[in-house]
Amino acid sequence: MSIKDSINLPSGIHFTVPIPKEAEHILSKDAIDFLAILHRTFDKTRLDLLENRKKVQDELDKGKPLDFLPETKNIRDSPSWSCAPPAPGLEDRRVEITGPTDRKMVVNALNSGAKTFMADFEDSNSPTWSNMVLGQVNLYDANRRQIDFETNGKQYKLSEKPAVLIVRPRGWHLPEPRLLIDGKPISGSLFDFGLYFFNNASELIKRGFGPYFYLPKMEHHLEARLWNDVFNLSISHLSLKQGCIRATVLIETLPAAFQMEEILYELREHSSGLNCGRWDYIFSFIKKQRASKQCVFPDRTDVTMTVPFMNAYVQLLIQTCHKRKVAAMGGMSAQIPIKNDAEANEKAMAKVRADKLREVTAGHDGTWVAHPALVKIALDIFNENMKGPNQYFIRREDVTVTAKQIADPSVPGKITEKGVRDNVSAALSYCAAWISGNGCVPINYLMEDAATAEIARVQLWQWTKYSSKTDSGKLIDASYLQSIFSEESSKVSQLPGIDPSNVKIASEYMNKQIKSEFPSDFLTSDLLIHLEGVGTKGTGSTSKSNL
Template identity: 85%
Template sequence: MSFGKEIHLTVPIPKEAEHIITKESIDFLAILHRTFEKRRQELLGNRKKVQESLDNGTPLTFLPETKNIRESPSWSCAPPAPGLEDRRVEITGPTDRKMVINALNSGSKTFMADFEDSNSPTWTNMVVGQANLYHAIRRQIDFEINGKQYKLSEKPAVLIVRPRGWHLPEPRLLIDGIPISGSLFDFGLYFFHNASELVKRGFGPYFYLPKMEHHLEARLWNDVFSLSTSHLGLKQGIIRATVLIETLPAAFQMEEILYELKEHSSGLNCGRWDYIFSFIKKQRAHKQNVMPDRSDVTMTVPFMNAYVQLLIQTCHKRKVAAMGGMSAQIPIKNDSDANERAMNKVRADKLREVQAGHDGTWVAHPALVKIALDIFNENMKGPNQYHIRREEVTVTDKQIADSSVPGKITEQGVRDNVSAALSYCAAWISGNGCVPINYLMEDAATAEIARVQLWQWCKYASKTDTGKTISPSYLQPIFSEESSKVSKLPGIDPGHVKIASEYMAGQVKSQWPSDFLTSDLLVHLEGVGTVGGKSKSSL
């Protein structure tokens, strides 16, 4: 199938996705790429400049040049779109067929179908995942396996899609010799095939936008939305996007991000785990920011509390949803006491969120939906809490960047980080981006925290509570021991554990940690790195 000599795929199109990867859809992606790729690269370059400034000791602050946006009382965002008025519980997960049906039937208000952190971006995952959403929207996704039927309910959850962040490419689709942005690939295919159908069914194309670090990145998304809507001849404003505030720079630009997406905005989300990762990574050059065990960095420590309070105040000031974060707990079978303790953690977390003023929350497992719903139903009588303005809150730039966290570094905490990083990276390379580890449903953010903490502890020769100095040589036997354990887990390829172990061993010796492990490990996925080889084909 030929689409032009300047567009190339490095992998075959799966049969299940032949209606997704078409001449028309690829032509649309090419328009997006050729219009926006230069700006994307400029914005990624700006991230490096900000990091250099932070490394040199210049702290992040609220931007003086956008003070008028923050202080103006005269603007607000778009009203909630159909199906997004009440978002009290949202479930998230990757886009495999069974997961899509179970999530849509879970009883949650919405389902965030994830092409990002809970997904390993194998070619099959990306394009067959698009096919699954295409069929779910048209109620054509039902199937039977081993005598068990999977069928959509009469009133499934409202669908929201999370594309990859601006930093990730889709290396298996080359346009003019350059890989297309993963963001534009994921957004573009979903929007092209489904926007009109969603509007016909009374909803719209709704998105979660991850990993942004500047309000100009939100402006880029807004321009993508406007062009895409116009190109398909649809009414402007049908798109809604919720932005995950999961980087430290974005915490200083919440109002500006909402402003840039104004007619397309449906709020902000506390992407708590990625936020912790970003907090450590961005302040990497300063020893005073060394953190204790990952388990000590809770939502109640000063910098996390400040970010939550500011997010709720900002969203309600502009009349959009302030979404809470993920409860990663999953049911613990065959141990009722341990399961009850885990579920009580979920209840406490959701109660804290609703009482703080959040309009909804995230869960990772269908069994947690009712627990979260009960908490929000009891404490939030209306569809949201936009009326709770939190005008008494004042959050300073120093509070946002406050790295004081009580706790200590324990040998078990070190080992837990090694185990989590190895387990997740090996599973990700194998094609699974949503991994149960120690009765928690983990995605890339957990592995990222583990990775940068191990790097940070080595960089600054931190000591455990027993007085042992953490260094690459101290970690070497722990990597070996945990690699052996992880290799024996069901579904884990020992060869992938070896890759993960070598990667992590290199990371803890580096001057600086890499920006994202997903960028580093992408080369190990199908079809990546084969450009110019036998698998390259013109579309």
């Protein structure tokens, strides 16, 4: 039976791969009709905004610095507006756990003791067709308390009071190439948001909550306006109460740091705050200022939250959010427990405690962890230092952050051979795992996702581009890196669950990247061709029907 026959698709809708039988209720005809409305209404604006990103990058490459926008000064200066009050379940967000949407992860995260769980279709997820649609099935079941299951003799059962669910769709730049509408791929953002909203919004509202989202990778307040327009149309389409959606925006690009208030303003009816997406922010800081030799950083372990540009970003975010009465969320602790080495584990957990103490005393209203074992550690710190549900009352009016401080590239530290090797290993391991369908990878007791792999990628590029040297005097060039890539490829190929052929793809990709004039925008965009139904692992030609 063809895809068209099985779900009677309307004209102009085309799948390149079959819909899994267990996901047919998710991708119903009505849901697909809704996705088509979103695509046909908003895709041109989305593409125009992506073109604007290129124009901004071109200006930066020519030496024009980023600054606060003069045309929106009235928004920043106005004391008369604030964002919507916290929605049910979002009043207290002191610890949030994040992770991909596989069934086991969803149950464990919802039961972890965290206040909320950010179910991630983005950086900790490899967008295979199975991951995207079965992830939606898992969230559909979780919202209806129907997600209990048993595997290998172990039962997974949802607790009586699970964490509040927040969903992160893909960023505006990523397509969903397995669904074509009028011959063009739908936006990954609209696909992820649209399916979740259409299938769950009414159910969530009936249960006393609402459809809640994290919005990634934005670079301009007009991208937030686009999201707000999507929200308003979607709410009207399902005849729901205006303002039922809440969205937290990750400030994880350098341009967005100059437009925090404007982003909140555009989403003010639907806003629930901003988040310090620290790892992507470091990646963006390097990438956006790629033409400047002054922005060559030392080992990524030296780029901490206390270096000048990161501290300025944090202070401004807290001040901005509390001025507009929404949550200022802290960043991710990527550490995971180190088994069988109590001393090393205690050192790692001490870093987590110090990080969370820094966040709560700075005025953050909550924080992120990547592993259930870290929930209690973070909770204890916040419970001791934040007695109420949030810290909106800490206005941080003592803070004045300038454009120069936001873009300050001074980071003390060295480039070491270990730092180079760690970047090579992380990039190869992550890219190979991502191609294999795993977007959340434990490497050296850190939970690596696309953001940390991106830092590794652009650092290797900039060290090569600007002829950097290690602290022992070795010139970092393509020849030097080639031997390290070869050695680390052999090691990564031996890791459990890693396909050596995917390591080869990752190595070839990284070697091209370090030799390019500028690094490409996103490794996830570059490697998408290797996923089923997209490129080299099958274009879906055997399952296409002429719709």
